[in-house]
Amino acid sequence: MGEVNSVAKNPLKVAVAGLGTVGAETVKVLQKQANLMAARYGRTIKVVAVSARSRRDRGFAMEGIDWYDDPVQMAASADVDVVCELIGGSDGVAKAVVEAALAAGRHVVTANKALLAHHGVALAKTAESKGLTLGFEAAVAGGIPIIKALREGLAGNTISRVYGIMNGTCNYILTTMRESGRDFADVLADAQRLGYAEADPSFDVDGVDTAHKLSLLTSLAFGTQVNFDSIHIEGIRHVSATDIAFAEELGYRIKLLGIARKTASGGIEQRVHPCMVRKDEPVATVEGVFNSVVVEGDSVGRSVSIGRGAGAGPTASAVVADLIDIVASRQTPTFGIPADLLEPLPVWSMDQHVGAYYIRLMVEDHPGVFADIAAALRDSNVSMEAVIQRGRSPDEVVPVVLTLHETEEVRLNDALARISAIAAVVEPPRVIRIETL
Numbered sequence: 001m002g003e004v005n006s007v008a009k010n011p012l013k014v015a016v017a018g019l020g021t022v023g024a025e026t027v028k029v030l031q032k033q034a035n036l037m038a039a040r041y042g043r044t045i046k047v048v049a050v051s052a053r054s055r056r057d058r059g060f061a062m063e064g065i066d067w068y069d070d071p072v073q074m075a076a077s078a079d080v081d082v083v084c085e086l087i088g089g090s091d092g093v094a095k096a097v098v099e100a101a102l103a104a105g106r107h108v109v110t111a112n113k114a115l116l117a118h119h120g121v122a123l124a125k126t127a128e129s130k131g132l133t134l135g136f137e138a139a140v141a142g143g144i145p146i147i148k149a150l151r152e153g154l155a156g157n158t159i160s161r162v163y164g165i166m167n168g169t170c171n172y173i174l175t176t177m178r179e180s181g182r183d184f185a186d187v188l189a190d191a192q193r194l195g196y197a198e199a200d201p202s203f204d205v206d207g208v209d210t211a212h213k214l215s216l217l218t219s220l221a222f223g224t225q226v227n228f229d230s231i232h233i234e235g236i237r238h239v240s241a242t243d244i245a246f247a248e249e250l251g252y253r254i255k256l257l258g259i260a261r262k263t264a265s266g267g268i269e270q271r272v273h274p275c276m277v278r279k280d281e282p283v284a285t286v287e288g289v290f291n292s293v294v295v296e297g298d299s300v301g302r303s304v305s306i307g308r309g310a311g312a313g314p315t316a317s318a319v320v321a322d323l324i325d326i327v328a329s330r331q332t333p334t335f336g337i338p339a340d341l342l343e344p345l346p347v348w349s350m351d352q353h354v355g356a357y358y359i360r361l362m363v364e365d366h367p368g369v370f371a372d373i374a375a376a377l378r379d380s381n382v383s384m385e386a387v388i389q390r391g392r393s394p395d396e397v398v399p400v401v402l403t404l405h406e407t408e409e410v411r412l413n414d415a416l417a418r419i420s421a422i423a424a425v426v427e428p429p430r431v432i433r434i435e436t437l
Ligand SMILES: NC(=O)c1ccc[n+]([C@@H]2O[C@H](COP(=O)([O-])OP(=O)(O)OC[C@H]3O[C@@H](n4cnc5c(N)ncnc54)[C@H](O)[C@@H]3O)[C@@H](O)[C@H]2O)c1
Pocket: 017, 018, 019, 020, 021, 022, 023, 051, 052, 053, 054, 069, 070, 071, 086, 087, 088, 089, 093, 111, 112, 113, 114, 138, 139, 142, 195, 196, 197, 198, 199, 309, 310, 311, 312, 315
């Protein structure tokens, strides 16, 4: 222990901005693991400054830790090596904290995917120009070390596709709705209570959080500049218990996936939307708050990672991993290659997407309606794979489910416009893409 005590005199000094779910747990993990760090890396990692909105007991010892009311002032002036930004938000105080820390020559570790999705390349350029680390393992898929995997472990591959379940809140909601039949709003409240949801949970359920994360994985996988604005985004608000039950019957699970893929023409398709995936696919079996990221590379083939994607422990685990890279003097460019060398992303529009589809219609059940639907598909040159119709009583509104063979999305949209115009179709069609993985 003598050696541990001597290295403890020269700790890596850390400031933590934000002491919510992630920030408070990060301090606790660092305090708990101090001896382990010293033994493994020859130095401890010590939190010496913190800042949050309110000054209250958060379950860790404040001895030796300075309190700052203003996190930006802390980032600029505290005597630290690293600033952890665990506040959140794509602009405002979080961005000011990161900029102040880099300007003052401190490494930065952040869990903030929103900030990096919008300003990641500029911040990476600043950090790299000063020889500083900008670590963000906690920002994508929580405790799964997917940033390190793409940046280092899989770096020898040409990657063709990266996809996965990247929002714990949505996966928790979809799983719980299927297993218990409970309401969307009720299950979302659970996810908020468990510390999974974003400050604004619409970011989770509307697919924005998944898109923030996907934009970062795309950059790492394909060597392109982060391009959040070109992502096609749909969330899970419209996924109903009826659709979940039909998916089950058809042999699928519904998952909110983020998918980035290099197309044959050299574009990069980036999309986030609910998908029906066959029940025997690895991602279909990933339930609750767990995330899964699948990377397809030319040498490695398919590599599947699974782990908890949100919550205090898993996220703090990832923040600490970035701090360990700093204490161990392991430094790689933020997005795998120097930020100055990242290519602009060749954008690919969703109209060009080709895939299979599930369509659920609510129709008045009287003679001739189905013939009208079939005619609409024929006129749009779209080919039907299967149909399920329920209910028998005349003029009752019943669900009709169609699955379509692979077709271009423009043709699907044409067919949907024709179907919506049929008087007996009483609700807008619900569409879920069937994803072949
Ligand atoms: N909760 C998760 O599971 C999770 C997982 C991965 C990433 N993240 C990301 O981690 C970050 C933090 O998330 P969280 O869940 O811990 O949030 P949180 O709301 O629990 O905590 C935010 C903290 O920031 C502090 N804060 C807010 N504004 C401040 C200001 N102006 N000055 C000083 N402090 C301020 C708050 O007091 C609070 O302590 C976000 O970027 C989030 O996207 C969260």
